[in-house]
Amino acid sequence: MSRKQITGIGPAPQTGVDDSGCPILHVDMDAFFASVELLDRPELRGRPVIVGSPAGRGVVLSATYEARSYGVHSAMPMSRARRMCPQATIIPPSHGKYSEVSKGVMEVFHAITPMVEPIASDEAFLDVGGARRRLGSPAVIASMIRAQVLERYGITCSVGVASSKFVAKLASKQCKPDGLLVVPEGEVVDFLHPLPVSALWGVGERTEQSLVRLGIRTVGDLARVPVPTLRRELGQAVGGHLAALAWGRDERPVTAHVPDKSIGNEETFAADIDDPEVIKRELLRLSERVASRMRKAGHVGRTVSVKLRRADFTTINRSRTLREPTDVAQEIYATACELFEAAGLERVRLRLVGVRMENLRPADSASRQLGLGDRETGWREAEQAMDQAIRRFGPDAVLPASLVRGRLDEMEA
DNA sequence: TCTGGGGTCCTTTCACCC
């Protein structure tokens, strides 16, 4: 097989790898948050480091490969990670720092091609089909990106090069850390079929269990199952989708501008709460955050959705679609409170509440109409003034009175 | 072993209209 894995930033990739049908790159930063932290703490290089909240109910956000060798992985409860690797240095996350590096890395991508689809702060798809004449073959461009990211930001990344998004994504995962893997167009099926089904995008714990019950363990096993059987067992869309992926069929293009579908914030309490006043105060805080983010992004939304998670981790969602779209926290909050009250959980211990706005559209396309009996409250203007004050004086400059009261209570307690 | 926070997408159910 001519598939080649090239590890480390070396010269241009070896000859003999046919990347001619492989315009799609998936770039994935290695242990991103942990790598960024090591830039400030070089003395920790080569040692187990975990990024995550050191206290309370948190999960691992990122871990160095030294920590991973003890079994630590992201999304694992911190308490468990600490037990598995007690010698690890634990660093609380600094999201501002990560988004700054992320922005810089995305600029490196945009200098290569405008066809960049970010899928998280630490990874993106690139379609370099249009950059070949200017910069070279996809594998050459991939090497260039790896070298530039390392040079400018001091962190490594891995790149998968393939004919489709999902194969590129699997390729980058296979060559991690600090690698480059080209999967030639003609070798996609050979590459895919030995992999476990859980490697496929969209197969999580539940779907894997369903597949194992059917005796399906590898992608090759999956490929041999008749499509109607998969549709019956997994549902129309998921069954059809996985059947296509198992044969390497993935037509999704790299899309540079994916519009936001929803904006939300949620918070897990340090201890479960059953006081409706405290919960409503939290709903107000979250509504303020969501509305402010919507105004910053230039969105209004029509559907208010509230998420409530009980102490036993069961979760319920309640949503309501408004007559007119809004970006006003007071309107979002009023609806969120009604949904919370209607859910009948006012004396139930909750561990998390969330507020989300869906059905988004650009604010400038939405003309607000006053209905019969409505009155213009002036909340939008007040909140826009708050946005300005916050921009000038910081996030604590202005707060609704009830949140100030809540903060005073916390200080007195 | 006890589960964050930001999202997207899919499925099911139900109401409503024709």
Place this chain on the structure above:
DNA sequence: TCTGGGGTGAAAGGACCC
């Protein structure tokens, strides 16, 4: 007048991703 079916949109739940 009653019944049924198809289409559509909203709501709720849940799987999955990073």
